[in-house]
Amino acid sequence: EAGVTQFPSHSVIEKGQTVTLRCDPISGHDNLYWYRRVMGKEIKFLLHFVKESKQDESGMPNNRFLAERTGGTYSTLKVQPAELEDSGVYFCASSLSHGFWANTEAFFGQGTRLTVV
Amino acid sequence: AQSVTQLDSQVPVFEEAPVELRCNYSSSVSVYLFWYVQYPNQGLQLLLKYLSGSTLVKGINGFEAEFNKSQTSFHLRKPSVHISDTAEYFCAVSDLTGNQFYFGTGTSLTVIP
Numbered sequence: 001e002a003g004v005t006q007f008p009s010h011s012v013i014e015k016g017q018t019v020t021l022r023c024d025p026i027s028g029h030d031n032l033y034w035y036r037r038v039m040g041k042e043i044k045f046l047l048h049f050v051k052e053s054k055q056d057e058s059g060m061p062n063n064r065f066l067a068e069r070t071g072g073t074y075s076t077l078k079v080q081p082a083e084l085e086d087s088g089v090y091f092c093a094s095s096l097s098h099g100f101w102a103n104t105e106a107f108f109g110q111g112t113r114l115t116v117v
Numbered sequence: 118a119q120s121v122t123q124l125d126s127q128v129p130v131f132e133e134a135p136v137e138l139r140c141n142y143s144s145s146v147s148v149y150l151f152w153y154v155q156y157p158n159q160g161l162q163l164l165l166k167y168l169s170g171s172t173l174v175k176g177i178n179g180f181e182a183e184f185n186k187s188q189t190s191f192h193l194r195k196p197s198v199h200i201s202d203t204a205e206y207f208c209a210v211s212d213l214t215g216n217q218f219y220f221g222t223g224t225s226l227t228v229i230p
Binding site: 003004009035037040041042043044045056091093098105106107108109110111 | 121126153158159160161162163207209215217218219220221222223
């Protein structure tokens with residue numbers, strides 16, 4: 001069974017440019033999460049999809065970030081325009097059910113390392 | 118809300134020596150506790166979790182952790198580390214609804230031959 005896949009693994013862009021990160025969850029997982037780790041800091045929640053609907057986007061830092069999950073399959077996270085403070089590692093996770101941490105397992109991708117210069 | 122503090126950002130240890138990675142949490146409600154590991158170029162992988170019951174939790178790869186409610190700690194231990202244990206380790210907490218995870222800043226474990 002394929003795991004959670006993220007593309008690209010690394011991205012270096014200039015300030016002001018646009019970047020789109022992609023996450024392919026495990027097939028059949030309705031719940032998809034985005035997290036971000038800024039260097040040296042904790043991994044922080046960004047948002048949660050249930051199928052194609054945004055269940056919780058309380059962690060999105062500002063309106064330069066746009067997440068979509070068309071058709072309830074893969075998800076994209078677009079940053080436009082990128083700023084220096086957006087640099088970090090963006091993780092995606094998926095799970096079968098929510099409230100899942102105890103009852104089921106969340107599976108994480110390897111992350112996308114974004115560097116804004 | 119909950120929060121997690123990992124006191125050590127980097128821990129070097131010689132191969133076959135024991136290791137303890139420290140984690141303290143803060144919460145006004147009951148919590149679930151977790152340790153995740155990220156090996157180089159891989160995703161986060163669940164090592165172990167505490168939900169209820171026995172305070173000593175055993176996980177994969179010989180790791181274990183002990184939940185101490187009075188000290189609000191959940192330290193991770195391994196009696197003898199291998200080179201392959203070199204990775205970054207994250208402690209995490211959630212409330213009992215599991216609606217959100219709160220991770221620590223991570224501890225980078227380096228096993229020295």
